Amino acid sequence: MSINMEEPMRFTVGCRLRYQVKAPIAFVFNVAVADSACQEITEEKLQTDPDLAVEQVKLVAGSRHMRLHAPVGEFTLHYRASGTRAPVQVSTAGLAEVSPAKLPLDIVHYVYPSRYCPSDRLLNFAAREFAAVQPGYVRVQAICDWIHANVEYAFGASDAHTAANDTLLGRRGVCRDFAHLGIALCRALNIPARFVTGYAQGLQPPDFHACFEAYLGQRWFLFDPTKLIPLDSIVRIGTGRDAADASFATIFGSAQMTEMNVFYHETVQETESDGHTALSTC
Structure with missing residues (x-):
């Protein structure tokens, strides 16, 4: 690597x-x-x-x-x-998925469904759309490309209760919804994935931004299905299973x-x- x-x-x-x-x-x-x-x-x-x-x-x-x-x-x-x-840049060549049997134990729970990422409800869809795609980085990027092409970025399209399966059905959302759907589809294919928030360059209007990480080749890598910002501009704030763990404010x-x-x-x-x-x- x-x-x-x-x-x-x-x-x-x-x-x-x-x-x-x-x-x-x-x-x-x-x-x-x-x-x-x-x-x-x-x-x-x-x-x-x-x-x-x-x-x-x-x-x-x-x-x-x-x-x-x-x-x-x-x-x-x-x-x-x-x-x-x-940031650390790594060649995508050879960035492989790690089977659940070989994952570090502290990473395994990022394959499980969570509140906003009910991956168990997306198993059939994920298999139908992405099972034939080359495993590893290429497959995670294909998931991001599919979301970007098929889900409309729309302010006000979701609320605090919207989960990944809702976004898949409604085909509209904001950055946290794009991230949740990416995470859920990765987990449905046994790829550990987690939610990331940060400050990011170029957002209009300026806001906190959400994207996600996938665990490939023994390391976490960033992905952003919205494609709204330069990926290497993100200044990390929070990390968690989904937005429930990394909301900018819990009241x-x-x-x-x-x-x-x-x-x-x-x-x-x-x-x-x-x-x-x-x-x-x-």
């Missing part, structure tokens, strides 16, 4: 989230840049208004979840981070979002994939 480290890219990312809180509640935020092997944070600032105590825990792939308790009234979270990222109570502002700046020229390299950022 040929592995190349890209030159470090400098980034500055962040967000401002504002809520009207109707009763004292707990928030769990997942907006901080992940502390992973391919990302280094050089400067970081988190502010809340009002000023609140924040607990933090590090989870899968360096994801950092923050919990705080907000009183009644207006609440605002400001987050900003600068750093460098150096335990009653609150209404009144503002969301996300920004991304990078000081390096974009690079384009030649189609023969896969990207890993974990």
Whole structure:
């Protein structure tokens, strides 16, 4: 396997989230840049208004979840981070699938169905469409190409209850729906796959972005069925089985979002994939 480290890219990312809180509640935020092997944070600032105590825990792939308790009234979270990222490029030649019998035990659960990725409901469809495709990277890319060609990207087409099987039937969704469908189809073919969120370049309007990773040749590789952004521009935030594990905000109570502002700046020229390299950022 040929592995190349890209030159470090400098980034500055962040967000401002504002809520009207109707009763004292707990928030769990997942907006901080992940502390992973391919990302280094050089400067970081988190502010809340009002000023609140924040607990933090590090989870899968360096994801950092923050919990705080907000009183009644207006609440605002400001987050900003600068750093460098150096994705790993690997030749797609020979990137093979790993059979469940040979998967590391800590990877096996990424083949199982999950809340938004009920892969057990997509077994027949996945077999019919992709069983004959060359196993490995080529097959996962074929799944992404099928989703891109057959599912319409449409704001407001889904909600917090939409799962991969709903997206397959409705053929409309946003980035998280595209990612969930890609994950579910991979798992239906016994390819471990997981959900990834991040800050990304070029989104209009600016927003958090969702894509997914597939486990091939003993490593996790990024895929994005939306094809909306340069894949190597993603600054990882969260990683999980699906959006239930990596939502940017989980609210335990009653609150209404009144503002969301996300920004991304990078000081390096974009690079384009030649189609023969896969990207890993974990």
